[in-house]
Amino acid sequence: MMWMCHSYHAVNQWDMRKRGTNLLDGGAFFYDTYETADGRYVAIGAIEPQFFTTLVEKAGLDSSRFNLKDQMQEQLWPELKQELAAVIRSKSRDEWCELLEGSEACFTPVLDAVEAPQHPHNQARHNYLDIDGYLQPAPAPRFSRTQSQVKHGLHQPGADNSSVLTSLGFSASDIAGLCESGIIKSRT
Numbered sequence: 776m777m778w779m780c781h782s783y784h785a786v787n788q789w790d791m792r793k794r795g796t797n798l799l800d801g802g803a804f805f806y807d808t809y810e811t812a813d814g815r816y817v818a819i820g821a822i823e824p825q826f827f828t829t830l831v832e833k834a835g836l837d838s839s840r841f842n843l844k845d846q847m848q849e850q851l852w853p854e855l856k857q858e859l860a861a862v863i864r865s866k867s868r869d870e871w872c873e874l875l876e877g878s879e880a881c882f883t884p885v886l887d888a889v890e891a892p893q894h895p896h897n898q899a900r901h902n903y904l905d906i907d908g909y910l911q912p913a914p915a916p917r918f919s920r921t922q923s924q925v926k927h928g929l930h931q932p933g934a935d936n937s938s939v940l941t942s943l944g945f946s947a948s949d950i951a952g953l954c955e956s957g958i959i960k961s962r963t
Contacts, residue, residue: 796849798822804856805830805846808885815868816885819859823881830880834862933960 779799783789789797796802805821821830824843831841840858845851863871868884875882886894892903892910904913907928914923936959940950953959 802849802852804852804859807856809860809863811866811868811871812864813867813869817863817868817871817875818883818885820881826879826881829878830875830882833875833878833880836862936960 780789780791780797783798784791794800799806801807803822805819805827808816808818810816819830821827824846827841827843827846830836831838836859841855845855866874871882872884876884884890884894891897897903902913902915903910904925906925909928911925911928914925917923937950940953940959941947945953950959
């Protein structure tokens with residue numbers, strides 16, 4: 776998964792020793808997370824020209840400061856990051872969602888674990904499953920020929936000890952000995 780970072784590093788476009796200074800690690804002002812007026816966060820990843828242009832237009836950014844000519848000028852990134860942060864702090868996360876979601880601005884709200892299952896994007900893709908009353912992320916990745924499945928919901932700790940140990944070749948007397956010694960608890 777790090778091939779791109781290593782490729783950029785090989786051509787002197789990624790400093791492996793300075794985190795937060797590179798294109799995809801929060802160094803670029805157009806590829807980072809920002810705090811909103813209500814203390815929540817949004818993520819922006821407008822690298823490509825058409826996405827960057829959409830972000831500038833829809834967010835009402837000053838196009839003389841935020842322009843394609845200067846987008847990749849690394850020496851400007853810290854200053855432009857501060858300016859963009861100030862703009863993002865001017866609205867709540869939900870206001871930014873209303874303005875930017877569904878556009879080509881490469882924008883997304885940063886959701887907490889309670890919000891994520893309710894987000895329309897995750898609901899449309901069935902990214903969360905309710906199995907036996909236990910809400911959990913759906914298996915990923917998804918393959919067309921090898922369907923993944925969730926076989927059960929939440930089990931009590933130790934409930935599967937005997938079946939797992941049996942499948943690994945432990946005998947009933949071995950398992951009983953582990954229980955008696957307190958190494959495992961019998962929950963069968």
